[in-house]
Amino acid sequence: HSGVSIGIALAPFHADNRAQLTSYADIALNAVKQTGRGKWEMFEPEMDAQLHERHTLARDLRHAVGRGELRLFVQPLVDIASEAMTGYEALLRWQHPTRGLVPPDIFIPIAEETGLIVPIGEWMLQTACTQARIWREIGLPSLRMAVNVSAQQLENPGFVDSVGAALAEAGIRPQMLVIELTESMMQGEQARGTLARLRENGIQIAIDDFGTGYSSLAYLKRLPLD
Numbered sequence: 330h331s332g333v334s335i336g337i338a339l340a341p342f343h344a345d346n347r348a349q350l351t352s353y354a355d356i357a358l359n360a361v362k363q364t365g366r367g368k369w370e371m372f373e374p375e376m377d378a379q380l381h382e383r384h385t386l387a388r389d390l391r392h393a394v395g396r397g398e399l400r401l402f403v404q405p406l407v408d409i410a411s412e413a414m415t416g417y418e419a420l421l422r423w424q425h426p427t428r429g430l431v432p433p434d435i436f437i438p439i440a441e442e443t444g445l446i447v448p449i450g451e452w453m454l455q456t457a458c459t460q461a462r463i464w465r466e467i468g469l470p471s472l473r474m475a476v477n478v479s480a481q482q483l484e485n486p487g488f489v490d491s492v493g494a495a496l497a498e499a500g501i502r503p504q505m506l507v508i509e510l511t512e513s514m515m516q517g518e519q520a521r522g523t524l525a526r527l528r529e530n531g532i533q534i535a536i537d538d539f540g541t542g543y544s545s546l547a548y549l550k551r552l553p554l555d
Contacts, residue, residue: 332366332367333367334358334361334362334366334367334368334369335358335361335368335369335370336354336355336356336357336358336359336360336361336369336370336372337354337357337369337370337371337372338350338351338353338354338357338371338372339371339372343372353372353377354372356372356376356377356380357370357371357372357373357376358370359376359380360376360379383439386431386435386436386439387439387442387443387445389425390423390436390439390440390443390445390449391443391445393423393425393449394448394449394452396426398423398424398425398426399421399422399423399424399449399452399453399456400421400422400423400424401419401420401421401422401453401456401457401460402419402420402421402422403417403418403419403420403460403474404417404418404420405417405418406418406475414470414472415472415473416472416473416474416475416507417461417472417473417474417475418474418475418476418477418509419453419456419457419460419474419475419476419477420433420477421433421437421449421453421477423436437479441479441480441481444481446479446481446482447481447482447485450478450479450481450482451491451495453476454476454491454492454495455495455498455499457474457476457506458474458495458496458498458499458501458505458506459498459499460474461474461499461501461505461506462499462500462501465501471505472505473504473505473506473507473533474505474506474507475507475508475509475535476506476507476508476509477509477510477537478508478509478510478514479514480514480520483510483514483520483523483524484519484520488523489523489526489527489530492506492508492527492530492532493530502531503530503531503532504531504532504533506532506533507532507533507534507535507555508524508527508532508533508534508535509535509536509537510524510534510535510536510537511536511537511538512536512538512539512548521552521553524552524553524554525553528553528555533555534553534554534555535554535555536549536552536554
């Protein structure tokens with residue numbers, strides 16, 4: 330089964346030479362791919378500006394970890410009945426030096442497209458585990474820290490080892506870490522095998538946004554979930 334995505338630029342309305350028309354059509358095609366394939370888009374001048382903006386953010390994101398621009402935000406997980414805090418969820422934020430706080434729905438897709446999500450995800454795991462240790466050392470309750478993981482991280486052959494390294498470096502037990510994934514990320518045999526290895530090591534696995542994909546309760550029984 331084949332599908333098609335089309336980007337369109339018109340002469341002389343958008344440009345009057347082949348090179349520019351091809352470039353604009355490619356920009357329109359890129360817009361189609363960003364919003365879901367199998368459609369067509371007509372080139373608009375703002376698309377060029379958006380693409381340039383995206384490339385600029387991708388360039389800056391490559392240096393975000395080294396420059397210390399990434400931030401770990403943490404929100405509490407609370408039991409509604411008892412009102413007791415049961416854990417934390419780590420959230421990734423980017424404090425850009427000139428743009429301020431960049432929303433994750435802007436930079437996370439860029440990180441995934443460029444492959445930067447793997448080193449950024451490693452930084453996230455290490456920082457979250459270290460923070461959990463710091464809170465334990467100052468006398469706060471030892472609660473589990475939940476960290477979201479991307480599909481690219483899960484497919485990385487070294488992911489289980491990187492999680493183990495983050496735990497060892499921080500000096501916390503595997504039982505203190507929860508890996509959160511969406512249901513669509515758990516389809517392949519490799520993904521399920523990776524999750525099974527994590528659970529064997531004592532790490533909990535949580536499913537996030539259940540119901541937005543397959544929505545099968547029977548399917549949950551076949552997954553290595555807590």
